[in-house]
Amino acid sequence: MANLKPNKSKISFLITFVILFVIWIILSGKFDLFHISLGLISCFLVSYFSWDHLLPDLDVRTLPGVWIRFIRYIPWLLYQILVANIHLLYLVFHPRTQEVIDPRIMRFNTRLKDGMALVTLANSITLTPGTITIYISVFGEVTFHVIDIQSGKTLPFIMEAKVAEIFKE
Amino acid sequence: MNIIVILLMVLGLIFFTGGAVGIIRMPDFYSRLHPAGKLDTMGVFMIMTSLSLYTLQEFTFSALLTAVKIMLIVVFVFITSPTATHAIVDAGVRAGMVPWTKDETREHILE
Amino acid sequence: MMDTVFYISSIIICILMALSLYRAVVGPTVLDRLIGVNAIGSKTTALLILIGLLYHRVDMFVDIALAYAMLNFIAVLAASRYFQKRKGLYDEGVRK
Numbered sequence: 001m002a003n004l005k006p007n008k009s010k011i012s013f014l015i016t017f018v019i020l021f022v023i024w025i026i027l028s029g030k031f032d033l034f035h036i037s038l039g040l041i042s043c044f045l046v047s048y049f050s051w052d053h054l055l056p057d058l059d060v061r062t063l064p065g066v067w068i069r070f071i072r073y074i075p076w077l078l079y080q081i082l083v084a085n086i087h088l089l090y091l092v093f094h095p096r097t098q099e100v101i102d103p104r105i106m107r108f109n110t111r112l113k114d115g116m117a118l119v120t121l122a123n124s125i126t127l128t129p130g131t132i133t134i135y136i137s138v139f140g141e142v143t144f145h146v147i148d149i150q151s152g153k154t155l156p157f158i159m160e161a162k163v164a165e166i167f168k169e
Numbered sequence: 170m171n172i173i174v175i176l177l178m179v180l181g182l183i184f185f186t187g188g189a190v191g192i193i194r195m196p197d198f199y200s201r202l203h204p205a206g207k208l209d210t211m212g213v214f215m216i217m218t219s220l221s222l223y224t225l226q227e228f229t230f231s232a233l234l235t236a237v238k239i240m241l242i243v244v245f246v247f248i249t250s251p252t253a254t255h256a257i258v259d260a261g262v263r264a265g266m267v268p269w270t271k272d273e274t275r276e277h278i279l280e
Numbered sequence: 281m282m283d284t285v286f287y288i289s290s291i292i293i294c295i296l297m298a299l300s301l302y303r304a305v306v307g308p309t310v311l312d313r314l315i316g317v318n319a320i321g322s323k324t325t326a327l328l329i330l331i332g333l334l335y336h337r338v339d340m341f342v343d344i345a346l347a348y349a350m351l352n353f354i355a356v357l358a359a360s361r362y363f364q365k366r367k368g369l370y371d372e373g374v375r376k
Binding site: 171174175178181182185186188189190192193198201202205206209210212213216217220223224231234235238239241242245246249250252253256257259260261263264 | 281282285289292293296297299300302303309311312314315316318319322323325326329330333338339342343345346349350353356357360361363364
């Protein structure tokens with residue numbers, strides 16, 4: 001905590017506080033003085049103690065661009081999830097499931113370096129049916145399990161390109 | 170409006186059915202995770218969307234709050250479901266469970 | 281009319297939960313049971329909101345559903361960490 005610049009920690013604290021308070025308001029749904037002040041106090045305490053957990057390495061200059069590109073990435077991801085879900089439904093309801101599927105473990109090396117980008121890539125791969133991330137190392141080696149060869153051949157590479165575009169790497 | 174709600178609900182139930190049937194039919198632990206983790210997430214997404222649309226039909230403030238809470242559950246599920254799936258698969262790999270394959274080529278290296 | 285739809289979908293979800301329970305009871309390894317329990321939990325989240333709509337108390341049941349989703353996630357996480365490198369993980373038919 002101490003080795004970071006105070007300015008950085010203040011912005012990180014503020015973002016954490018705002019996110020927590022919005023969730024408090026949605027969950028509580030009461031707007032009298034008592035509940036609001038209770039929420040302010042508890043959100044302040046929580047974000048004071050753990051502001052460096054939600055946004056570990058924050059860069060203020062690139063942050064808005066990353067978030068805008070990330071929000072534009074979500075509809076594409078939802079569409080891919082839907083398409084792959086329908087493919088998985090076909091596999092499940094196929095009368096001879098054990099002949100259609102061809103599970104195996106695949107590996108590839110990604111060139112992403114940033115921790116947040118690696119987490120996004122791993123979660124995107126896991127959310128898309130047909131592929132589950134087993135292990136992703138700091139050096140960018142991704143190990144994942146696929147249910148049939150076809151679903152693991154192209155999609156992770158497109159996804160890697162998209163994630164690299166989000167985080168400008 | 171009701172037709173959209175019912176359509177989304179039926180789609181979500183189909184995804185749930187796929188998840189439940191897939192858990193039973195798949196041959197091994199790794200391939201069972203595919204229907205369990207993802208079809209269920211999609212089913213929750215569809216059903217929750219339809220229910221929040223139904224809640225929004227009489228447009229009051231408390232109905233809006235309820236709909237936002239339902240969508241908050243969806244966001245929460247979308248964040249946590251990959252994490253839970255990854256935790257289970259990690260436990261399996263550390264225990265040294267061998268994946269079921271059709272032929273003997275167990276690993277397929279892509280470059 | 282919508283109440284009928286909600287009734288029928290709740291019953292279908294209950295049947296699907298029974299199907300997932302098969303994997304939770306039979307499943308050869310502990311992790312298979314964990315998958316079954318996780319599937320039941322995510323269906324319960326949807327079922328709770330359906331129950332809330334049937335009783336016209338959605339504003340109350342949605343909080344319960346949210347808490348249940350969190351509890352389900354934490355339970356799966358804790359169980360999968362707890363069972364790492366345990367004997368029960370191996371196939372119970374193969375173990376001597």
